Amino acid sequence: RVLLGKCRVSTAERGIQAENYVKHAPVTLLRPGVDTEDSVRARFEKVIRDAQDSICAAISEIDGKPFHQDAWTRADGGGGITRVLADGNVWEKAGVNVSVVYGTMPPEAYRAATSNATVNKNKSDAGRVPFFAAGISSVMHPRNPHCPTMHFNYRYFETEEWNGIPGQWWFGGGTDITPIYIDEEDMKHFHGTYKAVCDRHDPAYYERFRKWCDEYFTIKHRGETRGLGGIFFDDLNDKEPEKLIAFAKDAVNHVAEAYCPIIKKHINDPFTAEEKEWQQLRRGRYVEFNLVYDRGTTFGLKTGGRTESILMSMPKTAQWAYDYEPAAGTREAAFLEAARNPRVWV
Amino acid sequence: RVLLGKCRVSTAERGIQAENYVKHAPVTLLRPGVDTEDSVRARFEKVIRDAQDSICAAISEIDGKPFHQDAWTRADGGGGITRVLADGNVWEKAGVNVSVVYGTMPPEAYRAATSNATVNKNKSDAGRVPFFAAGISSVMHPRNPHCPTMHFNYRYFETEEWNGIPGQWWFGGGTDITPIYIDEEDMKHFHGTYKAVCDRHDPAYYERFRKWCDEYFTIKHRGETRGLGGIFFDDLNDKEPEKLIAFAKDAVNHVAEAYCPIIKKHINDPFTAEEKEWQQLRRGRYVEFNLVYDRGTTFGLKTGGRTESILMSMPKTAQWAYDYEPAAGTREAAFLEAARNPRVWV
Numbered sequence: 079r080v081l082l083g084k085c086r087v088s089t090a091e092r093g094i095q096a097e098n099y100v101k102h103a104p105v106t107l108l109r110p111g112v113d114t115e116d117s118v119r120a121r122f123e124k125v126i127r128d129a130q131d132s133i134c135a136a137i138s139e140i141d142g143k144p145f146h147q148d149a150w151t152r153a154d155g156g157g158g159i160t161r162v163l164a165d166g167n168v169w170e171k172a173g174v175n176v177s178v179v180y181g182t183m184p185p186e187a188y189r190a191a192t193s194n195a196t197v198n199k200n201k202s203d204a205g206r207v208p209f210f211a212a213g214i215s216s217v218m219h220p221r222n223p224h225c226p227t228m229h230f231n232y233r234y235f236e237t238e239e240w241n242g243i244p245g246q247w248w249f250g251g252g253t254d255i256t257p258i259y260i261d262e263e264d265m266k267h268f269h270g271t272y273k274a275v276c277d278r279h280d281p282a283y284y285e286r287f288r289k290w291c292d293e294y295f296t297i298k299h300r301g302e303t304r305g306l307g308g309i310f311f312d313d314l315n316d317k318e319p320e321k322l323i324a325f326a327k328d329a330v331n332h333v334a335e336a337y338c339p340i341i342k343k344h345i346n347d348p349f350t351a352e353e354k355e356w357q358q359l360r361r362g363r364y365v366e367f368n369l370v371y372d373r374g375t376t377f378g379l380k381t382g383g384r385t386e387s388i389l390m391s392m393p394k395t396a397q398w399a400y401d402y403e404p405a406a407g408t409r410e411a412a413f414l415e416a417a418r419n420p421r422v423w424v
Numbered sequence: 425r426v427l428l429g430k431c432r433v434s435t436a437e438r439g440i441q442a443e444n445y446v447k448h449a450p451v452t453l454l455r456p457g458v459d460t461e462d463s464v465r466a467r468f469e470k471v472i473r474d475a476q477d478s479i480c481a482a483i484s485e486i487d488g489k490p491f492h493q494d495a496w497t498r499a500d501g502g503g504g505i506t507r508v509l510a511d512g513n514v515w516e517k518a519g520v521n522v523s524v525v526y527g528t529m530p531p532e533a534y535r536a537a538t539s540n541a542t543v544n545k546n547k548s549d550a551g552r553v554p555f556f557a558a559g560i561s562s563v564m565h566p567r568n569p570h571c572p573t574m575h576f577n578y579r580y581f582e583t584e585e586w587n588g589i590p591g592q593w594w595f596g597g598g599t600d601i602t603p604i605y606i607d608e609e610d611m612k613h614f615h616g617t618y619k620a621v622c623d624r625h626d627p628a629y630y631e632r633f634r635k636w637c638d639e640y641f642t643i644k645h646r647g648e649t650r651g652l653g654g655i656f657f658d659d660l661n662d663k664e665p666e667k668l669i670a671f672a673k674d675a676v677n678h679v680a681e682a683y684c685p686i687i688k689k690h691i692n693d694p695f696t697a698e699e700k701e702w703q704q705l706r707r708g709r710y711v712e713f714n715l716v717y718d719r720g721t722t723f724g725l726k727t728g729g730r731t732e733s734i735l736m737s738m739p740k741t742a743q744w745a746y747d748y749e750p751a752a753g754t755r756e757a758a759f760l761e762a763a764r765n766p767r768v769w770v
Contacts, residue, residue: 148747162746173746299725299734362738369715370725379645379716386747388645392708394745398738400508400519401494 097150097384103159104151107178107212118247118319119210122234123178125323126214127159129232129330130176134161136334137174137218140341141166145174150384156180160387164394168225168345172218173390182206183381190377191235194313196243208238213251214330215374217391218337223357224347226257226264227305227364228337229391231374232330234323249322250312253333254291255340256305256364258357259409260416262423264340265306269423271336272309272329279325280317287311292420297367302417304367312373356410358397365396443496443730449505450497453524453558464593464665465556468580469524471669472560473505475578475676476522480507482680483520483564486687487512491520496730502526506733510740514571514691518564519736528552529727536723537581540659542589554584559597560676561720563737564683569703570693572603572610573651573710574683575737577720578676580669595668596658599679600637601686602651602710604703605755606762608769610686611652615769617682618655618675625671626663633657638766643713648763650713658719702756704743711742 106113106123113119134145143166151157158177163169183191188207189198213233220227232251239245255268269288276284291310295303309329314322368375368391378388404410452459452469459465480491489512497503504523509515529537534553535544559579566573578597585591601614615634622630637656641649655675660668714721714737724734750756 146746164746171744171746299731358741365711365742366715366735369712385645389712389744390746392744395704395741395743396708396711397741398517398735399740400492400510400517400736401732 097152097157100149100151100157103147103149104157107151107155107157107176109155109180118234118323119212119236121323122212122326125327125330126176126212126232129214129333130159130161130174132331133216133333134163134174136338137163137169137172140338140345141168141172143167145172148386152179158384158387160384160390162390168220168222168341170219170221171390171392171394172216173387174214174216175387175390176214177383177387178212179381179383180208180210182208185241187377187380188237188240190373190380192246192248192313193373194246194248197246204241207240210236213374215391216333219361219393220341222344222347223258223349223353224261224344225341226255226337227361227393228253228255228333230254230330230333232326233374234326247315247319248312249314249326251326251329252287252291252294252308252310253329253336254295254305254308254310255337256360258353258360258413260306260413261340261344264343265423267339268308268336271332273424275325275328275332276309278328279321283311283325284309288422295367296371297363298371300363300366302363302414303420304364304417306416307420307423355397356404358395359399359402360413361393361396362398364393368392443498443503446495446497446503449493449495450503453497453501453503453522455501455526464580464669465558465582467669468558468672471673471676472522472558472578475560475679476505476507476520478677479562479679480509480520482684483509483515483518486684486691487514487518489513491518494732498525504730504733506730506736508736514566514568514687516565516567517736517738517740518562520560520562521733521736522558522560523729523733524556524558525727525729526554526556528554531587533723533726534583534586536719536726538592538594538659539719540592540594543592550587553586556582559720561737562679565707565739566687568690568693569604569695569699570607570690571687572601572683573707573739574599574601574679576600576676576679578672579720580672593661593665594658595660595672597672597675598633598637598640598654598656599675599682600641600651600654600656601683602706604699604706604759606652606759607686607690610689611769613685614654614682617678619770621671621674621678622655624674625667629657629671630655634768641713642717643709644717646709646712648709648760649766650710650763652762653766653769701743702750704741705745705748706759707739707742708744710739714738 108120108123138144143163145161145163148160156179161174163172185203215231217229230253234249236247237245273284287309291307292303294310375388454466454469484490489509491507491509494506502525507520509518530552531549561577563575576599580595582593583591619630633655637653638649640656721734
């Protein structure tokens, strides 16, 4: 791999060190002596690294192709493990990233990372914000237009005192699904799985996080959602960390159960060239959402995160057509209707 | 065409009225009684509408297919004319937009529209900014990977007093080229045409605008430019409007001369599947630049501009590959080298 002088400079200018590639993923990406074994940071790292292993295993078993791994560290500590399955039998592109990063970030990146009102109301941009962030994120784009794209992301964030705002900690994340066509039974299974997860931790969570998901994944300039929902939460610190780490763990550990049965059901569905084209147009919408609105993407690009890991979420192929509107009564029109007026599936 | 209730709401929330489609483009999109015939506004509208006609005619003559036209107006006045040539013989997607819009915009949109330091340093967000904007913008994506993509945009902006900042006026724009492979002779022709245009108006312009173009079209998270440059300028009001309108007119009227000979030269070049794939990856970069950094796109989406007109700049097809780096010594590597270290062509 050729690493570029220019990219390194650009990364350094954004205040974060360039990455060094390592042959084997380190046992831990945490700070020796700082992040003790019983800290939330250390326990969350274990949750996401275990989840990366088990989810990649489940996906590879269906696809028949292994994930390629790139592991990298930064001189000051932290790093990431990126796993990508490209040109698979079932998935055109699937990736699962884990990263643990810390340092200081510019205020605009802090604002991109949180929807916390205090942080966003404070207009002074003085100084940089000390932070710690650990997360897992994943997008999987299948070939077959009857197999949905799926995304999940679970993260834990800490900031230290900055600009008169006390240090904060919070969990964020969610799992959401982006079919190309509606299959009601699939949506009941997917949403049902996450409703059950939520209900085990708080009876109000599913309703709250389902709505938040539809709001968050809205492509504002289109007036439509990216997909058909799931759960999404951010700035979550309404219970003690102990309880929230248990919730995040339960949620990330149900990704395979929520998604894989849907893939197995449609893996051999026949499809037409028109259906493939509709998939490509929806992939274009996926790109629009991620590059224009997605907080993880904008945060990552602004803080000098590893571009190839962040943009692993891009589909392999996407299309745009000028002013395309499917004919009334078609399955394509039914999908758009659900994207414009989000439904309750369970 | 089905127009969506939800989209209308979304547009209205952003403070700009929804568009009404009209069968024929109005003779003028200006304000009767306000924008008199000899105003810069009226004269600039004529420049861009004439250019839209002549450039579309030149492109259609090469392609063999006509442009489709959508014209729209807003109840309070203003509107646009969008012309698209989709699935042509030579161009996969080509579009030329003209729009004249006025009203008030949120401060964040004002900041997206200008790089003026005073506007951007003032952190107060009080009130909305009264503005007038007229512009032509165009992107043309050919099928053949040996035929470059080309973009141009020329605009005139006025704001009225806002938040203690006096009203401003300025011209902005440029023409730039995005080949997939380097052809030095083509670059000499393209840049040479614009150097000659610039030199007729100010001996310092070409050098200044060529550099500005490379800076502006940098994909920061990649450390590379979108294409191989051209000219770019913004917030231009260093001469009287009379002289700047003459410069903008000269520049937009040389689009066809700068671009069409290059297309004609390569129109029948044979190409391989690998060359087509490299084109697709570069198209992915085009999408990244436009959705993440392009001022016209972000301004348009934030002010509730017509999404289909703004995103007409998207290629029909694009691809992403994880961590792809062309082999040393290839033509692909040579292109990347020029994108990472912009060259001087004339």
